[in-house]
Amino acid sequence: MNTQKRMAALRASGAYLGGQDASQAHQHIMRPAFRPAFHAQADGGNPACNIGAGQRCEHALVDAELNQRLYDYERTVRGRFRGIVDTLKAISAVQHESDFAERAQRLAQDRLGYALPQELLDDAWVSGLDMRALHTHCIFQSFKNSVDHTDADQAPWLDRMAITPEFLAACGYHTVDITPCADGRLQGLVPFVFRMAPNRNVYLKAYAGAMFDVEADMIDWAHRELERLTGGIPGGESQNYLKIAVYHFSSSHSHDQGCAFHASNDKQAVESAKQRLDELRVAIERTYGVGAAPAVLLVGLDTDHDSLRIHLPDADGDVNPYRYVDTAELYRETVALSAQAARAHIAQRVDEAQHMDGWAQGRGNMDAGMRSLVLALAEANLSQIEFVIHHHQGRYSVLGHDEEFICAGEATHYVQMRNKYYFAHLDTVEEGAADMDVGIKIFTGLNVRHGLPVPVLVHFYYSSRVPGSRDRALKRAKRVKAAIESRYPALVARNLLTCRMALSDRFDTERCVFVDEAVADAGH
Amino acid sequence: MNTQKRMAALRASGAYLGGQDASQAHQHIMRPAFRPAFHAQADGGNPACNIGAGQRCEHALVDAELNQRLYDYERTVRGRFRGIVDTLKAISAVQHESDFAERAQRLAQDRLGYALPQELLDDAWVSGLDMRALHTHCIFQSFKNSVDHTDADQAPWLDRMAITPEFLAACGYHTVDITPCADGRLQGLVPFVFRMAPNRNVYLKAYAGAMFDVEADMIDWAHRELERLTGGIPGGESQNYLKIAVYHFSSSHSHDQGCAFHASNDKQAVESAKQRLDELRVAIERTYGVGAAPAVLLVGLDTDHDSLRIHLPDADGDVNPYRYVDTAELYRETVALSAQAARAHIAQRVDEAQHMDGWAQGRGNMDAGMRSLVLALAEANLSQIEFVIHHHQGRYSVLGHDEEFICAGEATHYVQMRNKYYFAHLDTVEEGAADMDVGIKIFTGLNVRHGLPVPVLVHFYYSSRVPGSRDRALKRAKRVKAAIESRYPALVARNLLTCRMALSDRFDTERCVFVDEAVADAGH
Known part of the structure; x- marks a missing residue:
C-alpha cells in the first residue's frame, strides 16, 4: 500500500480527521488511534524497515510498551493544540448570536478545557471577533495546560526511559x-x-x-x-x-x-x-x-x-x-x-x-x-x-516545519516534542539575532502568510533560593521581549507578532508562569 | 586667593594656556607645570586642607615623590591629547596652501607625534578639510600612543604603589x-x-x-x-x-x-x-x-x-x-x-x-x-x-564631565585616568543600553553641540592561549559596534558618531590593537 492509498483508507475509516494537507502547517493532522502492524514495504517508504516480505517491523530490543506510552503522551499533548482552529471556527460561526460570549466560553471550555479572554468576546459586536488574538491566546494557553499537566502526563513513561x-x-x-x-x-x-x-x-x-x-x-x-x-x-x-x-x-x-x-x-x-x-x-x-x-x-x-x-x-x-x-x-x-x-x-x-x-x-x-x-x-x-x-507511517508526514510557536530564552524542560516549538537559546537578541531571524522566517511561512501572528514566548529560569533572582529574570524577559519587538517592527505594526513572557523556578515553585497571570511579585 | 583670582593669576603667568572655560569641555586645560606649595585657605577652597594659617598641606603619610611621578605621568598622557585642537586649527589655517598635505603631516608629526590619514588631506581641495574625521582620528591615535607607551610611562610609579x-x-x-x-x-x-x-x-x-x-x-x-x-x-x-x-x-x-x-x-x-x-x-x-x-x-x-x-x-x-x-x-x-x-x-x-x-x-x-x-x-x-x-588647586577645576571618548565593552587596563574616557562595561548593547545612553548624553554636551562626533571605542579582551578566542572577540566587537550604530541612527546619519574597534590579548601579545590596523587575522 503506498502512502497515498494508505491516507485515503485512513480517511475513509474516520481515523484521519484532519482534511488538511501538509502545507497548511498551522493546522494539525490527527494520527490514527490504533497501532498498525506494519509490514515490510516494497516501495521503500521507510528505509529502516526494508526487510523481507511478510516480516514484521518489531525489533527485539525495542520497548514497545514505552512506545505506546509515548504515543499516548504525544496524542494527549498534541490534542490540546489540535482542536484550536476548529473550535475558533465554531465560535466564529456564532459570533452574531445574542448570547455569543456565553456560547463561545462554553465551546472553548468544552473543547479546549479553558476559557477565552472575556473582553475579546464582549467587544466582538463592535469591530468583529479578533481571531488573531484568540488564536495566539489559545496557543499559549494550550501550552500552559501541557506544562501544568507535566507530572501526570509524563508519569507513565518517565521511569521507563532507557x-x-x-x-x-x-x-x-x-x-x-x-x-x-x-x-x-x-x-x-x-x-x-x-x-x-x-x-x-x-x-x-x-x-x-x-x-x-x-x-x-x-x-x-x-x-x-x-x-x-x-x-x-x-x-x-x-x-x-x-x-x-x-x-x-x-x-x-x-x-x-x-x-x-x-x-x-x-x-x-x-x-x-x-x-x-x-x-x-x-x-x-x-x-x-x-x-x-x-x-x-x-x-x-x-x-x-x-x-x-x-x-x-x-x-x-x-x-x-x-x-x-x-x-x-x-x-x-x-x-x-x-x-x-x-x-x-x-x-x-x-x-x-x-x-x-x-x-x-x-x-x-x-x-x-x-x-x-x-x-x-x-x-x-x-x-x-x-x-x-x-x-508515523515510517516517515513523518510533515517533513518540514510545523511548530506552534517560538520559544526564546531558556527552554522549558516540561514539554519536549517534535515540532511543538522553535527554540532559540539566548540571553540577548543582539547575540541571538541569527536564531530569531531563522525562527521568524519559518513562522512567516507557517503563520503570517495565513494571516496569523507569530506567537513568541520569552522564557527564563530563576532560582527561588536566590533573593532577587526572579526580579532579575523578569527584567531579562522584559528586555528580550522589547528587543524582539523592536527587531521586527513591520510585524508588530501589523499585529503579526505577539510576544509573551513566562518564568520558571529551577526548584519548581513556579513552572512556566506567564508573567501577566502571576500574582504580583510579592512573595517571591 | 579665591578660585577666580587664582585662575586669573595663572593666566597672567602664562602657565595656563587654555583660554577655554569649563563648559568647553572638549578642549583641555593645561595644568601649571610647577608644584605650588599650598598654604591653608581661609576661603575653604579645599575642605581637606583647612588648617591653621601659615601651615603647609604636607602630610607625613603622603608619598610626595609618588605624587610627583603620578603628576608627570598625568601631564604626559594628557599632553598627548591637549594639543589636538590647536594643531588641527593650525592645519586648518594652511589648508589652501599648495603644499598643504605635506605641511599638515609635518605639523601633526611635530606636535602630536603621529601622521594623519593621507587621503583626508589629499581630498581637502575638493570639499574642504574634514575636521570631524581628523579630530576623531587624533583622539583614538593619541589614546593608542598612550597604550603603546604604557610600560615606559608607568615604570616610574608602578612599583611605588601602596x-x-x-x-x-x-x-x-x-x-x-x-x-x-x-x-x-x-x-x-x-x-x-x-x-x-x-x-x-x-x-x-x-x-x-x-x-x-x-x-x-x-x-x-x-x-x-x-x-x-x-x-x-x-x-x-x-x-x-x-x-x-x-x-x-x-x-x-x-x-x-x-x-x-x-x-x-x-x-x-x-x-x-x-x-x-x-x-x-x-x-x-x-x-x-x-x-x-x-x-x-x-x-x-x-x-x-x-x-x-x-x-x-x-x-x-x-x-x-x-x-x-x-x-x-x-x-x-x-x-x-x-x-x-x-x-x-x-x-x-x-x-x-x-x-x-x-x-x-x-x-x-x-x-x-x-x-x-x-x-x-x-x-x-x-x-x-x-x-x-x-x-589641581585642591579641587578639580572641571568638576563635571570632560572625557575624551567612550569606551564600551571591556576596559583597557593600560590607561586609567580621571575623565580620560567614559567606560561602559558590557557584552551587549541590549544589556548595557542604559550605560551607553548616559555616555551618549554626556558627549552630546561635550562634543555634539560643538559639532564634533562622539568617538566610541569598542574594546574586548581575548586569550591568545585559546584558539578561536580572538576571532570570537572580533565578532563580539563587530556585533556591539553594529548595535551601537543602530541605537543612535540620528547621530550616525549626521556623521556625529564614530565607532572603532580594538582588541587586546590577556597575555599581552597585542595591546588595544585597532582592528583595521591589525595585520590580517592570520597568525592568531
Whole structure:
C-alpha cells in the first residue's frame, strides 16, 4: 500500500480527521488511534524497515510498551493544540448570536478545557471577533495546560526511559549539555530520540545550526565543575561533563529539508558542529589546565524518521565527522535477531566503526564509559525508529516545519516534542539575532502568510533560593521581549507578532508562569 | 586667593594656556607645570586642607615623590591629547596652501607625534578639510600612543604603589573586582585614588550608578574560584575574592555633579550599591553553599577632590551605608601629626567608627585582613588628596564631565585616568543600553553641540592561549559596534558618531590593537 492509498483508507475509516494537507502547517493532522502492524514495504517508504516480505517491523530490543506510552503522551499533548482552529471556527460561526460570549466560553471550555479572554468576546459586536488574538491566546494557553499537566502526563513513561541519570553516572557523566539545532523538528530529542529522562542535570540549549556559544558553554561548564569540586554533586568526584552537539539532515530531501542555517549542506553541518566541539575542549583545557576538558559526542539526526548517526570519539575524546554508526542501518541489520544477538551485532558494528579508515588505530578506542553510552544510545534509538514506523507511517508526514510557536530564552524542560516549538537559546537578541531571524522566517511561512501572528514566548529560569533572582529574570524577559519587538517592527505594526513572557523556578515553585497571570511579585 | 583670582593669576603667568572655560569641555586645560606649595585657605577652597594659617598641606603619610611621578605621568598622557585642537586649527589655517598635505603631516608629526590619514588631506581641495574625521582620528591615535607607551610611562610609579598584589594577598584577597560608576571622573580610581597597582588580578567593570550585574559577577567569581580550587592561584588556598563597589558624589555641588544615574541623590547611590553587594553575596551563598560568598567593600568617592568614604564591614562581612570613615576628615585631623601618630589616630578613628550607632557591637568587628586593607586604603588615599591639593588647586577645576571618548565593552587596563574616557562595561548593547545612553548624553554636551562626533571605542579582551578566542572577540566587537550604530541612527546619519574597534590579548601579545590596523587575522 503506498502512502497515498494508505491516507485515503485512513480517511475513509474516520481515523484521519484532519482534511488538511501538509502545507497548511498551522493546522494539525490527527494520527490514527490504533497501532498498525506494519509490514515490510516494497516501495521503500521507510528505509529502516526494508526487510523481507511478510516480516514484521518489531525489533527485539525495542520497548514497545514505552512506545505506546509515548504515543499516548504525544496524542494527549498534541490534542490540546489540535482542536484550536476548529473550535475558533465554531465560535466564529456564532459570533452574531445574542448570547455569543456565553456560547463561545462554553465551546472553548468544552473543547479546549479553558476559557477565552472575556473582553475579546464582549467587544466582538463592535469591530468583529479578533481571531488573531484568540488564536495566539489559545496557543499559549494550550501550552500552559501541557506544562501544568507535566507530572501526570509524563508519569507513565518517565521511569521507563532507557538512559537515566544513574546510567549516565555509571558511564562517568554527571551532567549532559545538549545543543541541538534550534529547528523544531529536534525538540523531541531528549525523551523521544535519545530516550533520555529530562531532568535538571540535562541542559538543553538549542542554537541555529547547533552553533553553540563557546564562552557561554564554558560558563555552564565552570558552574558545574565548581559544584562538583565543592561536593555539590554526589558521586561527582570521578565524573565528567558531557557535551553533545546534534546536527540534522533529511535523508529523503537532503537539499531542501536539511538544516536551514547550513543551507541544507550536510557536510557543512557536521564539520561545523565538530569544529565547535573542538573549540570548546581546547578553550577549557587552555584556560583551566590539561585534562579539564569535558567529554564530547557528535550526533546527527535524520529528521525524516529520527534515526541517528552517532560519531565515535577516540581515546583522546576527539570525534570524527566520518567515523560513525547509523542506527537506521543497525535497525535493519538486527530487526530479525534475538535481543542478545542484536546487541552483540551492534557492539561489533560499533567496534568496527572505531577502526574505520584505519583512523583510530593510532589514536586508540574510546573509553569504556563512552562506549557504554554509545551502545545504550544506539539501542535506545531503535525504539524511536520503530515508534516512527508504527505511529508515523515510517516517515513523518510533515517533513518540514510545523511548530506552534517560538520559544526564546531558556527552554522549558516540561514539554519536549517534535515540532511543538522553535527554540532559540539566548540571553540577548543582539547575540541571538541569527536564531530569531531563522525562527521568524519559518513562522512567516507557517503563520503570517495565513494571516496569523507569530506567537513568541520569552522564557527564563530563576532560582527561588536566590533573593532577587526572579526580579532579575523578569527584567531579562522584559528586555528580550522589547528587543524582539523592536527587531521586527513591520510585524508588530501589523499585529503579526505577539510576544509573551513566562518564568520558571529551577526548584519548581513556579513552572512556566506567564508573567501577566502571576500574582504580583510579592512573595517571591 | 579665591578660585577666580587664582585662575586669573595663572593666566597672567602664562602657565595656563587654555583660554577655554569649563563648559568647553572638549578642549583641555593645561595644568601649571610647577608644584605650588599650598598654604591653608581661609576661603575653604579645599575642605581637606583647612588648617591653621601659615601651615603647609604636607602630610607625613603622603608619598610626595609618588605624587610627583603620578603628576608627570598625568601631564604626559594628557599632553598627548591637549594639543589636538590647536594643531588641527593650525592645519586648518594652511589648508589652501599648495603644499598643504605635506605641511599638515609635518605639523601633526611635530606636535602630536603621529601622521594623519593621507587621503583626508589629499581630498581637502575638493570639499574642504574634514575636521570631524581628523579630530576623531587624533583622539583614538593619541589614546593608542598612550597604550603603546604604557610600560615606559608607568615604570616610574608602578612599583611605588601602596597597595600591591602581595599586600592584597597578605590581607587574604587573591582577586579584587572593582565596580565604579561608568562616570569618567572615576576612571583614575585604581592607580590614583586607591594607589593600587593595576594588574591582571584587579578586575575593573564600570556600570552606570555602580549597578553591576549580579549574574555576570557570579560568573567572574566562579571562574576565579575554579582556578583557585584547581591550584591555578598560587597561595590561593586560604584567600578570598573581594568585590568593591564605588559610588560617588560631589561635596560642593551635591545636587548637580553627583551620580547622574541616581539623579545626584547620594542616599540612593549608596543604598543601591550596598543592596547590590548584598545580592551578590546571597546569590553565591545560596548557589554554592554557606561560606562561599566573596568579601565585599563599599566605598564612596567625592569627585571634587578624590577623598573617600570607606564603609566598614562587620564580622559577617556586611557593610552599612552609615558606618564609614571619611578620608578628607582623616587628612585634616592628622596633617600636623608625625607619621606614627597619624597612623595611630586613623586606626583609632576606624575602630571607633566600627561601633558607630552601637550597630556593630552585636555584629562584631571586621576581620584582621579587612581591617589592614581599610587602613592601607585610607592611608594611600591621603596621598591622592594631597595630589589634588598640590596639582589641581585642591579641587578639580572641571568638576563635571570632560572625557575624551567612550569606551564600551571591556576596559583597557593600560590607561586609567580621571575623565580620560567614559567606560561602559558590557557584552551587549541590549544589556548595557542604559550605560551607553548616559555616555551618549554626556558627549552630546561635550562634543555634539560643538559639532564634533562622539568617538566610541569598542574594546574586548581575548586569550591568545585559546584558539578561536580572538576571532570570537572580533565578532563580539563587530556585533556591539553594529548595535551601537543602530541605537543612535540620528547621530550616525549626521556623521556625529564614530565607532572603532580594538582588541587586546590577556597575555599581552597585542595591546588595544585597532582592528583595521591589525595585520590580517592570520597568525592568531
